Amino acid sequence: MHIQTPLHVQKALEDGGAVVALESTVIAHGLPHPRNLQVARELEAEVAANGAVPATVGVVAGQPVVGLSEEEIERLGTAEGVLKLSTRDLPIAIARKMDGATTVAATMWLADLAGASVFATGGIGGVHRGGAHDVSADLAELGRTRMLVVCAGAKAILDLAATREALETAGVLVAGYGTDELPAFYSRESGLAVDVRVDSPREVADLWTAHEEMNLPGALLLCVPPPPEHALPAAEVETAIRAALQQADARGIRGKEVTPFLLTAVAERTGGRSLEANVALLRNNARVAAQVAAALAGD
Ligand code: PSU
Ligand code: MN
Numbered sequence: 001m002h003i004q005t006p007l008h009v010q011k012a013l014e015d016g017g018a019v020v021a022l023e024s025t026v027i028a029h030g031l032p033h034p035r036n037l038q039v040a041r042e043l044e045a046e047v048a049a050n051g052a053v054p055a056t057v058g059v060v061a062g063q064p065v066v067g068l069s070e071e072e073i074e075r076l077g078t079a080e081g082v083l084k085l086s087t088r089d090l091p092i093a094i095a096r097k098m099d100g101a102t103t104v105a106a107t108m109w110l111a112d113l114a115g116a117s118v119f120a121t122g123g124i125g126g127v128h129r130g131g132a133h134d135v136s137a138d139l140a141e142l143g144r145t146r147m148l149v150v151c152a153g154a155k156a157i158l159d160l161a162a163t164r165e166a167l168e169t170a171g172v173l174v175a176g177y178g179t180d181e182l183p184a185f186y187s188r189e190s191g192l193a194v195d196v197r198v199d200s201p202r203e204v205a206d207l208w209t210a211h212e213e214m215n216l217p218g219a220l221l222l223c224v225p226p227p228p229e230h231a232l233p234a235a236e237v238e239t240a241i242r243a244a245l246q247q248a249d250a251r252g253i254r255g256k257e258v259t260p261f262l263l264t265a266v267a268e269r270t271g272g273r274s275l276e277a278n279v280a281l282l283r284n285n286a287r288v289a290a291q292v293a294a295a296l297a298g299d
Pocket of ligand 1: 023025026029030031102103104105121122123124125126135136137138255256257258259263278282
């Protein structure tokens with residue numbers, strides 16, 4: 001299967017230029033419409049303003065695309081029945097010529113096939129709470145696909161300590177950007193340590209170059225705390241998360257519906273402040289990713 005890339009993205013990839021891949025599940029399933037479309041545009045603009053070419057990833061009518069057009073993004077962010085695709089689901093959308101938004105895992109897979117190596121998202125999936133053995137396939141993908149993934153840690157709706165351990169088991173190097181602590185998505189602190197602290201795009205670029213030189217599989221996970229003016233106190237979010245978890249349980253929400261349901265329920269319970277934090281951290285991550293990609297392209 002041929003991955004479709006628009007000419008300007010293809011050219012940047014061939015020239016060793018700065019390219020930042022962006023995911024589409026956050027657009028199709030993670031944010032409310034029509035804000036989702038606005039955010040998708042803002043993320044691309046943020047990448048471009050910081051010296052890199054944005055390439056939002058998704059599947060349109062069975063065609064995997066790295067570098068969706070504005071119309072294609074609008075389609076994935078508006079249409080009913082857009083699939084939520086992890087890596088294992090890609091064949092379904094391709095064989096059946098369906099539309100699909102890509103999670104962190106599937107975005108890594110497609111971006112890697114297209115030759116991109118820097119990717120920005122909000123929060124990665126991980127180990128869910130409650131010992132229900134719901135573990136995001138993002139973790140397995142982070143362990144096997146070589147990619148520099150910029151995030152704000154794992155989503156706070158998860159069991160962060162268990163997710164931290166799972167990242168270690170998967171062999172994923174976890175770096176803190178200007179911090180020694182793993183950020184907790186909506187909040188800046190989790191009480192969990194990162195493996196290494198880095199304080200500039202240059203330092204990140206050096207780590208990534210060493211990772212590549214060692215021929216290591218898997219991701220370098222660069223964790224960027226949410227901007228202080230939008231970050232929420234962990235204790236406050238925790239109350240909202242617990243209530244949302246009970247609600248999900250009562251309604252029998254399962255499988256891939258869990259994460260979108262929880263994100264929406266937490267937004268409702270924080271009066272939209274978690275949504276603002278989510279948008280702010282997405283933009284912040286896109287900016288840092290672009291700066292790192294630019295530093296790498298300059299090497
Ligand atoms: N980051 C956000 N919002 C999101 C996601 C990430 O700010 O909605 C998505 C990502 O696509 C991630 C997915 O891969 O949530 C995890 O879903 P699950 O827990 O079902 O694996
Ligand atoms: Mn899951």
